[in-house]
Each structure stands twice: as structure tokens, then as C-alpha cells.
Amino acid sequence: MRFEIVRIRKLAYTSLCYEPLHPEEIKAKRKNDWAKKTPEERQLANKNVTVWHQEHPEKTNDWHYGWEKKNPEKRMRSVKKYRSSPRGIVAGRRKTKRHMHLVRAGGLLDLVLFYQKCERLDWHCQLCGKILDESTATVDHIVPVSKGGTNDIENLQPLCLKCNAKKGNRPMSLYVTGNNEGGLNG
Ligand SMILES: [Zn+2]
Numbered sequence: 513m514r515f516e517i518v519r520i521r522k523l524a525y526t527s528l529c530y531e532p533l534h535p536e537e538i539k540a541k542r543k544n545d546w547a548k549k550t551p552e553e554r555q556l557a558n559k560n561v562t563v564w565h566q567e568h569p570e571k572t573n574d575w576h577y578g579w580e581k582k583n584p585e586k587r588m589r590s591v592k593k594y595r596s597s598p599r600g601i602v603a604g605r606r607k608t609k610r611h612m613h614l615v616r617a618g619g620l621l622d623l624v625l626f627y628q629k630c631e632r633l634d635w636h637c638q639l640c641g642k643i644l645d646e647s648t649a650t651v652d653h654i655v656p657v658s659k660g661g662t663n664d665i666e667n668l669q670p671l672c673l674k675c676n677a678k679k680g681n682r683p684m685s686l687y688v689t690g691n692n693e694g695g696l697n698g
Pocket of ligand 1: 671
């Protein structure tokens with residue numbers, strides 16, 4: 513019992529008084545300890561950390577978001593740095609594009625319903641009449657998403673890739689009647 517108290521006092525002293533004053537030494541020691549470990553021990557240690565974080569979500573959040581709250585400027589700087597890095601730019605684009613598509617189209621596209629509709633239309637391209645299958649049919653929005661069309665099954669139709677590329681983001685009505693107002697050329 514007494515031994516335990518001594519040990520705890522020693523631990524408290526180390527973590528509260530000694531460690532903050534000798535950061536380099538502690539860093540080197542930790543590095544050294546880590547290097548001594550076998551791959552299995554390292555794996556176990558990493559796993560233990562993950563398990564701890566899973567078991568203490570509040571503490572993990574406090575630690576993570578606490579830092580963000582205390583250092584808003586540093587946080588913004590690191591966010592800006594990430595957003596202007598090649599990886600961040602690509603991720604941002606992907607996110608906005610996907611997000612905007614979902615928001616505009618009002619929900620996810622139901623492929624099962626779409627294939628049922630293809631079945632009803634005998635798997636024909638709705639523009640050129642070419643016979644399609646699951647690998648060649650492309651989803652076309654009759655009223656394009658960019659013009660306010662939704663992912664509702666009534667607004668979807670199968671087209672072959674060639675016709676879909678040709679149609680672009682023009683509404684079907686403009687395409688069929690040959691109205692040039694939608695930016696149709698040729
Ligand atoms: Zn076609």
C-alpha cells in the first residue's frame with residue numbers, strides 16, 4: 513500500500529514537474545522506447561490507443577476540439593494550408609460537386625428503380641433507339657440537375673453514352689424539338 517502511494521507520487525512528480533521541463537529528453541526516451549519494441553508490440557500499442565479513444569469518445573473529443581477552440585487561428589491556418597494543397601483541392605472539389613448534386617437533385621438516385629424503368633422501355637436508348645444493357649445504359653436526367661431536375665424516377669431515362677454526351681445538360685424537350693435556345697449547336 514505504502515509502496516503504491518510512493519509510486520503514484522513519483523509518477524505525479526514525473527508527469528507534472530519533470531516532463532514539462534525536459535521535453536527533448538522525454539521525446540528522445542519515447543522514441544527510444546518505441547524503437548525497442550517488436551512489430552507485434554507496436555501493433556498492440558497502437559491498437560490499445562485506438563481502443564482507448566473508442567472507449568473515451570468524450571475525452572477524445574475534448575482533446576481534439578479543445579485544441580481547436582483554444583487555437584482558432586492556428587486551426588484556420590492549417591485548414592487553409594490543407595485546402596490549398598493539391599490533395600485538399602481535389603477533396604474539396606469532389607465534396608462540393610457531390611454535395612451540390614445531391615442537394616439540387618433532392619436525394620440519391622435509385623438504380624433499382626432505374627433498371628426497372630429500362631425494363632419497361634425495353635432497354636432502348638431514348639434518343640437513337642440503340643439496344644442497351646446494364647453496362648452500356650447511362651442515366652440521363654430528362655430535366656438536367658443544373659436546370660432544377662430531380663433524381664425522381666420520372667425524370668430519369670436510359671441513354672447510350674454517345675447520346676448522353678451529345679445531349680449534355682440540355683433539357684430533353686429542347687433536344688427533341690431542335691430549339692436552339694438551350695445552347696444547342698448542330
Ligand atoms: Zn443513343
